Amino acid sequence: MASVDLDHVTKDFPDGTRAVDEIExxxxxxxxxxxxxxxxxxKTTALRMVAGLEKVSSGEIRIGGVAVNDLDPVERDIxxxxxxxxxYPHMTVRDNISFPLKMQGVGRRESxxxxxxxxxxxxxxxxLHRKPRELSxxxxxxxxxxxxxxxxxxxxxxxxPLSNLDAKLRVQMRAELVKLHARLGVTTIYVTHDQTEAMTLGQRVAVLSKGVxxxxxxxQRLYSRPTNTFVASFIGSPAMNFLRGRAxxxxxxxxxxRFELPAEVRDEIERERGDVLVGLRPExxxxxxxxxTDERPRLHADVEITEQLGPETLAYVRIPGFETMELGERPVELAGALAARLDPRTRxxxxxxxxxxxxxEQVHLFDRETGASLLR
Ligand SMILES: Nc1ncnc2c1ncn2[C@@H]1O[C@H](COP(=O)(O)OP(=O)(O)O)[C@@H](O)[C@H]1O
Ligand SMILES: [Mg+2]
Known part of the structure; x- marks a missing residue:
């Protein structure tokens, strides 16, 4: 087991594509x-560089503190x-699994x-006695x-690794992976495009966009304290709602x-901002x-669609006068609608x-130009 460091790692492909940009x-x-x-x-390019299957254009990769840029995949012990x-289709499951051990010269008993x-x-x-073609x-x-x-x-x-599996098996395998990691304690880098999978599996999650x-x-921090609108809209389903506003x-x-901002939010805004992008999660x-009968401000909303999910009802609504911005991936017919996560008893x-x-208390504020969070 070992630490893995990516030190300003960049990958430029010969055609000029920068696939990975200064990962630190x-x-x-x-x-x-x-x-x-x-x-x-x-994601894949970054992983292949760690494995040694792809050359690093600049920067350094270290495994267990040792620079591995010039090591072959086999020498990296990953x-x-x-x-x-x-x-291997002609080998049994047992022989498939033990193959790398055979290559390493591990004895039969140990293997x-x-x-x-x-x-x-x-x-x-x-x-263990079956051939791959006899497996699901x-x-x-x-x-x-x-x-x-x-x-x-x-x-x-x-x-x-789980994307070819059906939904139920995927959930089961996720839980098994968590147990497996807890038991083996081996440093693991796991790549997925699925934010739910990322949220359920990871101790820490690196969110990438355009190689950065x-x-x-x-x-939990990604969800409650996204640093920019990309992370805010990528993590969470349905995606965070975005509106034009002024603070x-x-x-x-x-x-x-006009709404009074809670003291905690006021304290966290770095300075007076004027035009902002307001982020509100469905909840x-x-x-x-x-x-x-609490103090929360009330709003009248026109309901467009409801989805009864059992423990909650999702309502897609429009609030007259509110100017929404589409950053997530809403179906077109819901563009401009706000997603609200309601108690299933809602009428x-x-x-x-x-x-x-x-x-x-749940409001997020972002810079309209850069998308950076305005909350500390
Ligand atoms: N061999 C290659 N030559 C040129 N561009 C590549 C090559 N492999 C990947 N890319 C490009 O690099 C970017 C990142 O690809 P990839 O790492 O596969 O992304 P992901 O795994 O996140 O889907 C994409 O724009 C892709 O088209
Ligand atoms: Mg990939």
Missing amino acids: LAIADGEFMIFVGPSGCG AMVFQNYAL NGRVNDAARLLGIEEL GGQRQRVAMGRAIVRHPQAFLMDE VQQVDTP VRGELELGDR AFADALLAG ARPGETVELALDL
């Missing part, structure tokens, strides 16, 4: 680190699990023991995982309404009828009006 990241020994971001943001893993341990951990003990997608993925585990490598690199790390934080003398202006809104129905209570 220290991954601790034993840490479970996630790289998350939309397709094409440089195990990689891909989305499209290749198993058998390690394969049995890995198979037990992954729940594939009964499959999920079982094959476990075999690929087993092949990585038996090596006892310095680090695991996983590139969307936007924020590295715990899932002036401790008040927030939205449309023709900042509640059905006023069910919210009791909000499409085509009707609902009175909402707005929780300003």
